[in-house]
Amino acid sequence: MKISIERAALLKAVAQAQSVVERRNTIPILANVLIEAEGDTVSFRATDLDIEVVDKAHAQVERAGATTVSAVMLHEIVRKLPDGALIQLSDDAAAGRLSVQAGRSSFNLATLPKEDFPVMASSEYTANFSARAAELRRLFDKSKFAISTEETRYYLNGVYMHVAQGEDGPALRCVATDGHRLARIDAALPDGAQGMPGVIVPRKTVGELRKLLDDDDAQIAVSVSETKVRFATPAITLTSKVIDGTFPDYTRVIPVGNTRRLEVDAAEFAKAVDRVATVSSERSRAVKLSLDEDRLVLSVNAPDSGAAEEELAVAYGDERLEIGFNAKYLLEIASQVDRENAVFLFNSSGDPTLMREGNDTSAVYVVMPMRV
Amino acid sequence: MPAICRDCLACLDDAPARCPQCRSPRILAHPELFTLSIAHLDCDAFYASVEKRDDPALSPRPVIVGGGTRGVVSTCCYVARISGVRSAMPMFKALKLCPEAVVIRPRMAHYAAVSRQIHALMAELTPLIEPLSLDEAFLDLTGTGRLHHAPPALSMARLVRRIETEIGVTASVGLSHNKFLAKIASDLDKPRGFSVIGQSDTEAFLRDQPVRILWGVGAATQAALAQAGIRTLADIRRQDRSSLIRRFGAQGERLWQLAHGQDGRRVLPDAPMKSVSNETTFNTDIADREALAAQLWHLCETVSARMKAKRLAGRTVTLKLRRADFSLMTRQHGLHEPSQLADTLFRAGTDLLAGITEPGPFRLIGIGFSELSPAADHDPIGDLLDPAAPRRAGAERAVDRIRAKFGKDAIIKGRGLGPSGKG
Numbered sequence: 141m142k143i144s145i146e147r148a149a150l151l152k153a154v155a156q157a158q159s160v161v162e163r164r165n166t167i168p169i170l171a172n173v174l175i176e177a178e179g180d181t182v183s184f185r186a187t188d189l190d191i192e193v194v195d196k197a198h199a200q201v202e203r204a205g206a207t208t209v210s211a212v213m214l215h216e217i218v219r220k221l222p223d224g225a226l227i228q229l230s231d232d233a234a235a236g237r238l239s240v241q242a243g244r245s246s247f248n249l250a251t252l253p254k255e256d257f258p259v260m261a262s263s264e265y266t267a268n269f270s271a272r273a274a275e276l277r278r279l280f281d282k283s284k285f286a287i288s289t290e291e292t293r294y295y296l297n298g299v300y301m302h303v304a305q306g307e308d309g310p311a312l313r314c315v316a317t318d319g320h321r322l323a324r325i326d327a328a329l330p331d332g333a334q335g336m337p338g339v340i341v342p343r344k345t346v347g348e349l350r351k352l353l354d355d356d357d358a359q360i361a362v363s364v365s366e367t368k369v370r371f372a373t374p375a376i377t378l379t380s381k382v383i384d385g386t387f388p389d390y391t392r393v394i395p396v397g398n399t400r401r402l403e404v405d406a407a408e409f410a411k412a413v414d415r416v417a418t419v420s421s422e423r424s425r426a427v428k429l430s431l432d433e434d435r436l437v438l439s440v441n442a443p444d445s446g447a448a449e450e451e452l453a454v455a456y457g458d459e460r461l462e463i464g465f466n467a468k469y470l471l472e473i474a475s476q477v478d479r480e481n482a483v484f485l486f487n488s489s490g491d492p493t494l495m496r497e498g499n500d501t502s503a504v505y506v507v508m509p510m511r512v
Numbered sequence: 513m514p515a516i517c518r519d520c521l522a523c524l525d526d527a528p529a530r531c532p533q534c535r536s537p538r539i540l541a542h543p544e545l546f547t548l549s550i551a552h553l554d555c556d557a558f559y560a561s562v563e564k565r566d567d568p569a570l571s572p573r574p575v576i577v578g579g580g581t582r583g584v585v586s587t588c589c590y591v592a593r594i595s596g597v598r599s600a601m602p603m604f605k606a607l608k609l610c611p612e613a614v615v616i617r618p619r620m621a622h623y624a625a626v627s628r629q630i631h632a633l634m635a636e637l638t639p640l641i642e643p644l645s646l647d648e649a650f651l652d653l654t655g656t657g658r659l660h661h662a663p664p665a666l667s668m669a670r671l672v673r674r675i676e677t678e679i680g681v682t683a684s685v686g687l688s689h690n691k692f693l694a695k696i697a698s699d700l701d702k703p704r705g706f707s708v709i710g711q712s713d714t715e716a717f718l719r720d721q722p723v724r725i726l727w728g729v730g731a732a733t734q735a736a737l738a739q740a741g742i743r744t745l746a747d748i749r750r751q752d753r754s755s756l757i758r759r760f761g762a763q764g765e766r767l768w769q770l771a772h773g774q775d776g777r778r779v780l781p782d783a784p785m786k787s788v789s790n791e792t793t794f795n796t797d798i799a800d801r802e803a804l805a806a807q808l809w810h811l812c813e814t815v816s817a818r819m820k821a822k823r824l825a826g827r828t829v830t831l832k833l834r835r836a837d838f839s840l841m842t843r844q845h846g847l848h849e850p851s852q853l854a855d856t857l858f859r860a861g862t863d864l865l866a867g868i869t870e871p872g873p874f875r876l877i878g879i880g881f882s883e884l885s886p887a888a889d890h891d892p893i894g895d896l897l898d899p900a901a902p903r904r905a906g907a908e909r910a911v912d913r914i915r916a917k918f919g920k921d922a923i924i925k926g927r928g929l930g931p932s933g934k935g
Contacts, residue, residue, distance in 0.1 A: 292845060292863035319895040320848055393896045490893055490902070510849065511890050 141205025142230040143177045145197060147242070150227055151218045153195035156351060156376065157186035158215040160193045172208035174257040175229065175238075177201045185259070186211055191345055191380045192260040206254040207231040209238045217247055260379055265363035265370065269332035271312070273360055276371075277353040279314040280346050282325045282503055285472045287343050288318030295385030299346055301369075302338030302387075303329060307501045310334070315390050321469050322393060322506040323476070336364045340383035345369070352376055394506055395492050398485035400458040402431060406477035406497075408452060413474065416440045416448040417467035425467040428512040431486075432460050440467075441512075463489040464512030473505040515541035518669050518706060544710030545687075546663035549654040550779065552686040552694035553634070553671070556703035558647035560589035562626050563616050565680040574613040578603055583793055586618055590703060623647075626679065633674055637667050640779045648698075650691050652779035669706065689714075692727055692775035714773035718745045726770045728763070736760070737767075745771040788824065789832075789880020790814045797836050797873035801865065804877055808861050809854075809927050811879050816854035819881060820912065825850035825888065826881025829860040833868070834876035843867065849892035850885050855904045856892070857881065 157173040174185040182199040185192065217240055221227065225242040231251060232239070240247040280299060288296035296318055304313040304326070311326035312333055341349075349371050352360060363370040370379045417427055421442040430437040434456055439449040463486060473495050474482055480498035487493070495505040515527040519536035527541030542548075555561065559577040564570045574592035578585040585606050588597045595610035607613065627646040634641050637660065640652035653664035660667050668685045675683050684705035686697025693714065697707040709717050722744055723729050723737050740759060742748055748756070748771035756764035769775065790811045798804055808831075819826065827850045831843045843864040847856065861879045891909075894901030914923045 290845075292860075292867050317896060319897045322896055388897050390897075393899070492896055506896060508896050509893060511888065511893060 141175070141177045141207060142203040142228070143182050143199045143201050144226055144228050145182065145199040147218060147221055147223065147225040147227055149197040149199070151215075153184040153197045154211065154215045154218055156193055156195050156348070157184050158211040159351075160186040160188055160191055160348060161211045162188040163212070169208060169252050169256045169258070171210055171212065172252055172257065173211040173214060174206065174208045174254060174259075176206040176254075178204045185257070187258060187260060188344075189258060189260075190342065191348060191378070193348060193379075194377045196375050203230075205231060205233075207233065207238055207251045208254055208257050209249045209251050213249060214240070217249075221245065263365055263368050265365045265368070267333055267336035267362075267364045269330040269336075269362050270359045271327075271330045271362055272356070273353040273358040274356040275327045276360055276362075277350070279312065279325050279327050280341075280349060280353075282476050283314045283316040283323040284343070284346050285476075286316040286318055286321050286323040286505075287346070288316075289343075290318065293319070295340060295383055295387055298340040298342040298383045300338060300340050300387040300390075301364075303333060303336055311502075312336075315387070317388075317390060317393070317506075320466070320508045321473060322390060323473075324390065324394065324504045324506075326502040330362075333362075333364075337366050338387065339364055339366075339369050340385060340387055341369055342380060342383055345378070345380035348378055348380075352378060393492065394504065395485070395487060395494050398487045398491070398494050400431075400461060400486040401456070402436065402484040402486065403455040403481045404436065404452060404484070406474050406482035409482060410471055410474040412438050412450045412452055413467055413470050416450050417471075419446040419448045420467060421445060426464050426510050426512045427467045427470060428462060428464045430460075430462050431456050431458075433457065458486075461486055461489065462512075463493070464510045465493075465507060466510055469507050473507055476503065476505065513541050513543050514545045515539050516545070516666055516669055518673075521666060521669055521673065523666065540665070540669070540706050540708070542708040542710055543712060545665045545708060548687050548689055548708060548710060549652065549656075549664040550688055550690055550694045551651045551653060551664065551668050552691070552698040553649055553651060553668070553683055554686075554698045554702070555630070555647035555675075555681055555683045557587050557589045557593075558627075558681065559587040559618060559623055560592075560616075561681040562623055564589065570614060574610050576603075576606055576610070576613045576615050577618050578606070578615065579617065579793060588613075626681070629679055630675055630681075630683075633671060633678070637671060639781060641781050642779045650694065650779045665708070672704075672706070690773075690775035691777050691779065692770055693717075693773060695727070696725060718771065718773055719749075721745045723748065723767075726767060728766065733763070785822070785824070785884060787830070787880050787882035787884065788815055788818050788822070788826065789830070789878055789882075790818075791832060791876055791878025793834075793876045794874075797875045798877075799871055799873035804865060804872075804874065805862050806927060807877050808865070808879060809858055809925070811877070812854040812858040812861060813928065815880055816852060816857060816908075819852035819887070823887045824881075824884045825852045825886070827883040827885070828881065829857055829864070830880050830882060831861050831864040832876070832878035832880075833872075833874045835870075836873055836875055838875070841868070841870070847892075848895070850883075850887070851892050852881070852887050853891060853905055853908055855901075855908050 161171050170188060176183045180198060180201060181196050184195045221242045228241045230239050236251050238249045238251050283299050300315045302313055304311050306326040310329040312329050314325045316323050352371055352373055358373055361372040367382060369382055413427055416438045417425060417440060419442055420426060420440045421444060428439045434454060436452045436454040437449060441447045477497045483496050485494040489509055492506050492508050497503055513527055515524040517531035517536055518538040518540055520531060520534035522531060522533050527539055530537050531539060560575045563575055575589040576585055576592055577587045583603050585597060585599050585601045587599055592610050592613050597606045597610050623646050634651060638651055638653050638656055642650040653667055657663050665687055672683050672685055682704045684698050684702045686694040686707050688694040688697050688709040689711055693709045697709045700707040723742060724734055748767055753768045756768050792807060827847050829845045833841045845860045845864055891905040911923050
């Protein structure tokens with residue numbers, strides 16, 4: 141194999157590859173990226189056995205071929221080469237070396253045989269559809285903060301993407317929860333997604349997917365089966381296993397009878413929560429909300445460290461209510477609001493609280509209170 | 513040189529071979545005898561001694577206190593030790609060494625009651641008592657001389673005599689200028705011993721001791737030290753302090769200090785409890801997950817009852833399993849809110865158990881709470897995905913009230929009806 145490629149194109153491809161490879165892996169080949177050159181394209185394939193990403197870039201291919209080399213090392217080299225450089229990669233299969241040359245720099249990297257590289261088995265997808273990058277970005281960005289990190293509840297370690305009946309008809313829905321907060325985000329159901337099986341997209345895949353979604357108008361080809369999900373742009377294909385588990389029935393968790401309505405400027409609210417939480421104890425981070433006629437008092441009382449209080453003018457017309465929350469959880473859901481006021485719907489101080497943006501029900505958040 | 517007679521408690525100015533008053537040979541003499549004030553008191557073969565006290569027929573026979581055929585020796589009397597039996601030895605091995613031994617199941621509640629009596633006697637000497645277990649404690653007697661009209665050494669000699677005559681078990685004392693040395697001293701002359709390590713003889717005493725006598729140096733640290741060519745305290749003392757710190761971090765600093773006989777730890781009464789846990793060794797190894805969970809429930813109830821009695825709540829749950837080859841495995845789970853409920857503990861424990869892919873079998877299971885804090889006057893609200901948690905908490909509290917009124921067995925959960933304890 142012998143190719144010449146622009147630094148920018150190579151950097152982009154290798155950056156994606158090196159973030160997929162598992163750094164702590166004990167199987168050496170999994171730290172490598174498989175480089176395959178043919179025609180006028182070169183593809184970079186990386187995998188951790190759960191996720192596979194293939195990135196295609198244009199290159200001048202003098203001699204077709206393939207090899208594997210450390211993804212992290214190649215990325216570091218390319219990153220440090222000057223902008224605009226033309227990089228030449230050529231492998232010497234007999235010596236087991238890949239030479240990287242740019243200007244006066246030259247590197248010789250150890251390779252492993254391409255035959256040893258595990259390629260993810262292809263599978264039949266039961267649903268194929270196309271979605272706008274901006275739409276997918278909203279679905280995952282607004283839900284991923286609620287993904288659980290608890291390994292004992294592995295089925296919560298991802299975003300549950302499925303078809304559901306939304307307020308305005310059938311929807312492509314993403315739900316994530318860690319048991320303390322929950323995010324439920326809807327988008328109009330794209331053509332072809334109707335028969336899609338519900339899948340739990342793992343946290344790491346959500347992170348990798350995000351890199352495909354920067355261009356608002358790009359169309360992302362989505363393919364879903366019971367065991368795998370694939371997201372593809374013309375240049376990048378991300379294939380991932382899904383979490384083998386049953387996502388809990390979240391519908392019974394979303395409160396429907398909460399009537400006490402608080403409307404507040406989300407940004408002001410978040411800043412105030414952040415300020416008073418400064419004195420809260422490291423572990424509990426509890427903030428108390430005291431609601432009265434058009435008045436909200438946020439307070440923290442941590443016997444060991446101190447106390448803080450802040451008053452906000454809000455729209456609230458129900459009877460007095462005192463309720464506590466984890467400050468971090470409040471901040472995270474408040475920061476999901478970007479267009480209108482945040483609307484909180486409370487029941488009692490021991491019941492889950494619902495939050496949404498204005499009257500928009502396409503993004504709904506639930507947060508569990510804490511005793512304060 | 514100041515001396516005391518440990519039998520008639522006379523204070524002497526020199527150290528004769530026998531007490532001029534009572535002719536006892538148990539004379540204790542040391543240049544610093546009347547100035548040292550940190551003591552470590554350790555009862556001799558405590559559980560076995562209590563059993564022998566309660567049944568004098570046992571006194572000439574080897575007695576082993578420990579659990580079942582699968583258990584280990586918790587304590588063995590000095591007669592059994594002649595045959596080579598040691599504590600923490602597996603029971604089958606102990607019985608091979610000493611087949612004629614009388615094996616007694618531990619009666620922990622009874623030993624705890626005796627321990628409380630001893631503690632009461634200690635409390636007459638000083639409020640600064642730091643119990644390490646049922647049968648040993650540190651005492652700081654600094655400044656008690658005028659109150660008791662006796663130097664600390666004499667107060668301690670009186671104390672062990674009272675423990676012998678009033679309670680009926682023997683104890684050994686170590687007296688020194690810090691906890692580390694006091695604890696080592698109490699072990700030097702067991703049983704019925706009284707050893708003193710003063711400032712002046714600290715260095716000579718420590719010189720050729722192996723590193724394992726240092727507090728906190730177990731097999732792993734010993735191996736690491738041996739790698740560095742360090743086997744005795746003299747080896748440590750030859751090292752440069754800063755190079756030890758570079759190599760072993762904070763532990764290096766501690767090793768250096770201890771090897772020089774320095775230990776700044778104070779005697780802390782009621783050192784706050786760090787964890788509450790319980791464990792059980794099975795009669796036969798168990799692989800079946802249902803059976804393990806059934807055992808776990810009994811442990812959870814015991815732990816929770818202790819937590820409730822002490823008004824503590826814990827934030828971390830630790831599950832412990834011992835494999836058939838004795839190797840240990842632990843798994844931890846952080847709770848969202850501190851809890852003291854058996855229900856919370858059991859659910860976290862079974863989740864952790866479910867996450868263990870090893871098929872087993874296991875010989876021991878244990879569970880406990882750590883990261884303790886005072887319990888709030890309410891139970892956690894629970895979890896979005898577990899909306900029944902508050903109701904289960906309410907049910908557990910109701911069960912507790914019924915038990916408080918009618919006894920522990922008045923009401924039992926269905927899953928608690930299986931064989932308890934062993935299985």
